[in-house]
Amino acid sequence: MRFRQVHLDFHTSEAIPGIGQDFSKAQFQSMLRAGHVDSVTVFSKCHHGWAYHPSEANEIHPQLDFDLLGEMIEAAHEIGVKTPVYLSAGLDEKLARRHPEWLIRDAEDRTRWVKDFMTPGYHEFCLGTPYLDILLAQIHEVVSRYDADGIFLDIVGARKCRCQYCVAALRADGKDPRDEAAVVALGEQTYLNYARRVRKTIDAVKPGLPVYHNNGHQQRGRRDLVHVNTHLELESLPTGGWGYDHFPLSARYAQPLGLEFLGMTGKFHTSWGEFGGYKHPNALRYEAALSLAHGAKCSIGDQLHPSGLMDEATYALIGAAYAEVEAKEPWCSGVASVADIAVLSLEAAREACPGGQALKGARNLADAGAVRILTEGHYLYDIVDVDSDWSAYKVLVLPDEVPVWPELAAAIAAFTARGGKVLATGRSGLNPAGDAFALDLGVSWLGTNTYRPSYFRPHFTPGALQPASFVMYGEGQLVELNGGDSLGHLENPYFNRDVFTFCSHQHTPGAREDNGPAMVESGSGIYIAWDVFSEYADGGHLILKEMVLHALSRLLPQPVLSTSLPARGITTLQYQQAERRYVHHLLYAAPALKGRIEVIEDIVPLHDVSVRLRLPSGEAVKRVYLAPAMTELPFAADMDGGISYTVPYIENHQLVVIELA
Numbered sequence: 001m002r003f004r005q006v007h008l009d010f011h012t013s014e015a016i017p018g019i020g021q022d023f024s025k026a027q028f029q030s031m032l033r034a035g036h037v038d039s040v041t042v043f044s045k046c047h048h049g050w051a052y053h054p055s056e057a058n059e060i061h062p063q064l065d066f067d068l069l070g071e072m073i074e075a076a077h078e079i080g081v082k083t084p085v086y087l088s089a090g091l092d093e094k095l096a097r098r099h100p101e102w103l104i105r106d107a108e109d110r111t112r113w114v115k116d117f118m119t120p121g122y123h124e125f126c127l128g129t130p131y132l133d134i135l136l137a138q139i140h141e142v143v144s145r146y147d148a149d150g151i152f153l154d155i156v157g158a159r160k161c162r163c164q165y166c167v168a169a170l171r172a173d174g175k176d177p178r179d180e181a182a183v184v185a186l187g188e189q190t191y192l193n194y195a196r197r198v199r200k201t202i203d204a205v206k207p208g209l210p211v212y213h214n215n216g217h218q219q220r221g222r223r224d225l226v227h228v229n230t231h232l233e234l235e236s237l238p239t240g241g242w243g244y245d246h247f248p249l250s251a252r253y254a255q256p257l258g259l260e261f262l263g264m265t266g267k268f269h270t271s272w273g274e275f276g277g278y279k280h281p282n283a284l285r286y287e288a289a290l291s292l293a294h295g296a297k298c299s300i301g302d303q304l305h306p307s308g309l310m311d312e313a314t315y316a317l318i319g320a321a322y323a324e325v326e327a328k329e330p331w332c333s334g335v336a337s338v339a340d341i342a343v344l345s346l347e348a349a350r351e352a353c354p355g356g357q358a359l360k361g362a363r364n365l366a367d368a369g370a371v372r373i374l375t376e377g378h379y380l381y382d383i384v385d386v387d388s389d390w391s392a393y394k395v396l397v398l399p400d401e402v403p404v405w406p407e408l409a410a411a412i413a414a415f416t417a418r419g420g421k422v423l424a425t426g427r428s429g430l431n432p433a434g435d436a437f438a439l440d441l442g443v444s445w446l447g448t449n450t451y452r453p454s455y456f457r458p459h460f461t462p463g464a465l466q467p468a469s470f471v472m473y474g475e476g477q478l479v480e481l482n483g484g485d486s487l488g489h490l491e492n493p494y495f496n497r498d499v500f501t502f503c504s505h506q507h508t509p510g511a512r513e514d515n516g517p518a519m520v521e522s523g524s525g526i527y528i529a530w531d532v533f534s535e536y537a538d539g540g541h542l543i544l545k546e547m548v549l550h551a552l553s554r555l556l557p558q559p560v561l562s563t564s565l566p567a568r569g570i571t572t573l574q575y576q577q578a579e580r581r582y583v584h585h586l587l588y589a590a591p592a593l594k595g596r597i598e599v600i601e602d603i604v605p606l607h608d609v610s611v612r613l614r615l616p617s618g619e620a621v622k623r624v625y626l627a628p629a630m631t632e633l634p635f636a637a638d639m640d641g642g643i644s645y646t647v648p649y650i651e652n653h654q655l656v657v658i659e660l661a
Contacts, residue, residue, distance in 0.1 A: 001210075001231055001260045001297055002039035002082055003329050004322045006032075007152075009272060009303040010043040012061065014050065014094075016306045019063040023308030025075040031310035032081050036322035039082040041152050041299075042072045044142045046086075047122050049094030053146075057137040059094070068308065073146055082149040084210070085142050089135055090155030091122040102129040105163045107178075112159070124155060127194040128186075129165045136201045143205045150210035151202060152233070157215030158188040158225065166190075188225075195228035220253050220367070221348025221385040232261035233299060238287065239279065240271025243598055244591050245537075247287075248570070249371045251294035253345065253383035255337050263291030266301035267314050270597065275303065278313060282652065283600040284321040286589045289653035292332045293572045293585035298325055324653070327628040331583045331655055335574035338582070338616060340559050341381040341552075342393040343370045348385035349402040353432055356403060366399035366426075369533030376567040377549045380560055386411065395421050395555050398428035400531040404438035405431070412439060421555040422525030423548070425532050427477065442484020442522025449476040449529075455491040455510040456518050456530070462546035469510045470543040476518070477529045484522035487550075490515040490529065519547065526551040558640070564610045573613075582615065583627075584656040586647060606650040613658065614642040620661040627655040 012019055032040060043052050050061035053069040073083045091113070096103060104112040104126045114121035125131045142148055160183050167177045175182040195213060202209050210230040218226055218234065226232070232254050236247040247263055254261045265287040269277035284300065291298045300318050305311065346366045350356040367383065374381045374397075382393070386408060390396060396415055398404075402424070404412070416422060422429075424441055431438040437445050454476050455469040462470075469491050476490065492515050493508035495501040503509065518529040528547055536544040552559075561584075565571055569588040576583060588606050591598045615621070621643050624635040633656060635645040647654055 001262070003297045003332070004037055004325055005039040005041065005262060005297070005299040006035065006037050006318065007041045007086075007264060007299050007301045008043070009301060010052065011046040011048055011273070011303075012050070012306045013048055014062050017063050019061050019306050020052070020066065020068045020308035023068060023071065025071060028072065028075045028310055029079050031312065031315040032076065032079065034312075035315035035318040036326050037081060037315075037318070039084065039149070040072075040076055041084045041086050042069060042076070043086045044069055045088050045092070045138060047088045047091040047093060047155075049088070049092035049096075051138075055138070055141060057134070057141040070146060073148070077147065083147075084150035084152050085146065085148040086152045086154065087135070087138060087142065088155060089127075089153040089213075090124045092125060092131075093122050095131070095134070096123040096125070099131065101164065102126060102131040103163065104159055104161045106160070107162055109162075124159070126159070126161045126163045126165060126190070127156070128161065128169060128190040129163065132194060132197065136197060139198060140201050140205065143202055143209060148209070150212070152212050152214065153198065154214045156191065156194065156213045158184075158191040160184055160187050161190070192224070192228070199228070218250060218254060219347065219351070220345040220383065221351035223257070223385070223387060226257060226259070229259070232259050233264050234261060234296070235264045237264075237266040237268070237271050237301065238591070239269060239283075239597050239599060240266060245368055245372055247290060248294060248375060249368055249383065251291075251296055252337075252371065252381060253385075255295040256382050256384065256388065261296050262299040263287070263294070263296040264299040264301065267317055268301065272301060273303065275305070278317060280599070280601045281317055281320040282589070282603045284317060285324060285652050286587065286600050286603070288321040288325050289585075289587050290570065292325065292328060293570060293587055293653070295335050295337055295574055298322070328655060331576070331627050331657060332574075333576075334578055335576055335583065337380075337382060338560060338573040338575055339380040339382045339393060340556055341374060341379055341395045341397060342384045342388065342390050343367070343374070343381055343397040343399060344402055345383050345385060346399055346401055349408075352386040352408070353403045353405055355432060365534040365537035366401060366531065367533075369535070369537030370397055370399045373533065373536055373545050373548050375570055376545060377552065378561065378563050378565055378569070378571050379552060379556075380573055390415050390420070391418065393420065395423060395525075395552065398422060398424040399533040400426040400428055402428040403432045403434070404429055406438075409438045416524045423528075423551050423555060424525065425528045426475070426530060426534075429527065440483070440522065440524055441527040442482060442520045442524070443479040443517065443527055444482040446478040446480055449478050449490070449492070451492040451496055452476070453507050454493065456488055456543070456547070457491055457514075458488040458519070458547070458550075460487060460550055462543055463549060465543060465546060469512065471507070472530045472535070473539065473541070474531045474535045479517060479520065479527070479529055481517055481520065484517070484520035484527070486517040486519070487521055487526070488517075488519040490518040519551070521554060525555060558614060560614050560616060562612045566606070569606070580660045582613075582658040584611065584613070584658065586650050586654045586656070587652065588650055589652060603652045607648065609647045609650060610644070611647060611656070612642055612644045614640065615658070617660065621658055622661040623659040625657050627657050
């Protein structure tokens with residue numbers, strides 16, 4: 001897989017004349033060179049349903065009179081650029097109007113994407129209908145006739161569908177189409193059958209050709225759905241609704257799975273389908289560096305004008321980012337993440353918990369909040385599921401609502417028996433019934449606090465804050481000590497806000513009474529009685545972060561990495577085994593909210609950022625230098641086996657390379 005990909009969208013209406021009329025091999029090649037592009041995803045079939053090449057399995061776009069796909073592949077290969085080929089699998093508007101009976105339907109018989117045929121937009125197909133055979137024929141045609149370097153299939157995944165084909169399949173199997181669980185199970189079966197048949201179709205022509213099925217989200221805890229792909233392309237356009245916190249969450253789960261993966265952003269000011277929208281070059285520089293820091297390669301989305309002329313402004317923009325990526329590639333391939341902390345994804349835990357699948361799609365801010373706090377605290381972490389190997393981690397985080405069933409309890413007990421520590425928050429650690437702790441966290445559960453909000457009084461100085469009674473807006477749990485030591489207690493308000501009992505503008509102050517422990521340390525770890533991660537993701541209240549950081553300072557007194565990087569900075573540590581070196585990434589940019597869009601424009605340089613590393617290998621360090629400049633960086637070894645160095649200057653992204661003796 002290449003480092004510098006462009007995903008070249010080309011969804012073009014049949015009502016637009018002159019499709020591809022301005023395409024020029026020389027101009028196409030010139031733009032790819034200007035953008036430092038080494039892989040470009042080109043189109044066989046778009047959401048409108050048309051082919052961009054002569055076709056027997058489909059119909060060529062009525063306004064196109066030559067083989068655009070073939071010419072693009074030839075032009076790209078001539079200059080050493082790879083060409084994965086795109087087919088819209090889930091959408092085909094041409095065919096949707098001919099065969100509306102093949103579309104996904106909900107219980108009210110509405111279509112998906114747009115609800116009817118009087119609303120502009122696309123309609124998604126059910127892959128349990130005869131449409132699948134047509135799609136497979138289109139895929140077979142592409143891999144048979146063209147030198148594709150991979151296949152990208154878009155708008156697919158496990159879907160709930162109640163079209164007449166799915167209803168008939170459920171009833172034939174003795175299932176009730178009104179049973180939500182049965183509909184969900186059929187959707188997953190339909191998707192896995194589709195993926196199996198795609199693989200068989202491709203392998204009959206080009207065995208092992210890379211394939212990616214794009215669903216927009218890789219569901220944590222469903223490795224069967226992940227491993228239908230040969231690699232991952234993590235769609236995460238920060239300005240398109242994903243935000244800048246989204247990619248680290250996806251990447252920190254993806255990298256430990258062992259598949260190569262791309263971070264897919266876009267050149268757009270907003271998102272896909274935007275013509276004439278451009279990010280500041282610094283935004284793309286940062287987003288590309290963010291991919292490298294998390295062990296990913298890069299993909300930037302663009303959309304080709306219907307005329308086929310590549311946009312010079314876009315490739316100047318992309319080139320500013322990809323020139324830097326190209327220079328850094330030697331230190332970013334064949335890497336494995338180094339992490340002290342494992343976050344057991346709430347999404348993954350719900351998937352694995354018996355009966356937990358009923359919560360699929362339920363609100364989950366806990367995973368995102370954990371990523372934000374750990375990133376701002378500059379801890380090294382991975383996102384894991386119940387099938388992950390936890391043996392390399394020192395701390396396991398159970399964010400907010402992780403139920404603990406017997407098998408998970410046994411795995412956690414084995415983790416703590418080896419010296420690992422647990423940080424559990426909110427209802428995490430309770431059994432699936434939610435009426436008692438299934439883990440020994442030094443507390444017994446008494447119930448859910450009926451007061452909301454309530455207050456936390458720490459028995460420590462919380463970072464930059466002074467000791468006080470801090471408001472906790474979310475749900476709290478009532479616990480009593482059972483072998484643990486209190487690190488802070490609960491204070492309730494005088495009363496809940498009601499029509500006859502209210503105080504001031506928002507909520508009632510605390511009554512300044514100790515209503516029991518609220519943060520407890522025991523031999524196995526620390527328990528916090530509120531949903532601190534979800535609350536932090538939702539509101540960013542500083543005390544929530546300080547509670548977690550204080551807990552981690554006790555559970556992990558000697559982390560692998562510590563740094564003076566500001567909170568908004570990002571730091572990761574990757575290991576290149578073949579080269580026997582560690583690569584330390586430091587990034588800094590401050591996104592600003594402009595209206596509804598979070599954007600990056602200014603890159604503020606940082607000076608003299610201090611770092612201390614305790615390398616897990618315990619091996620001696622031979623050399624430390626900045627890459628790609630190859631500037632030697634002085635370092636000092638200490639008595640604890642760690643090293644310290646100061647990074648003199650960071651402008652967006654800096655690599656520090658630590659070579660072992």
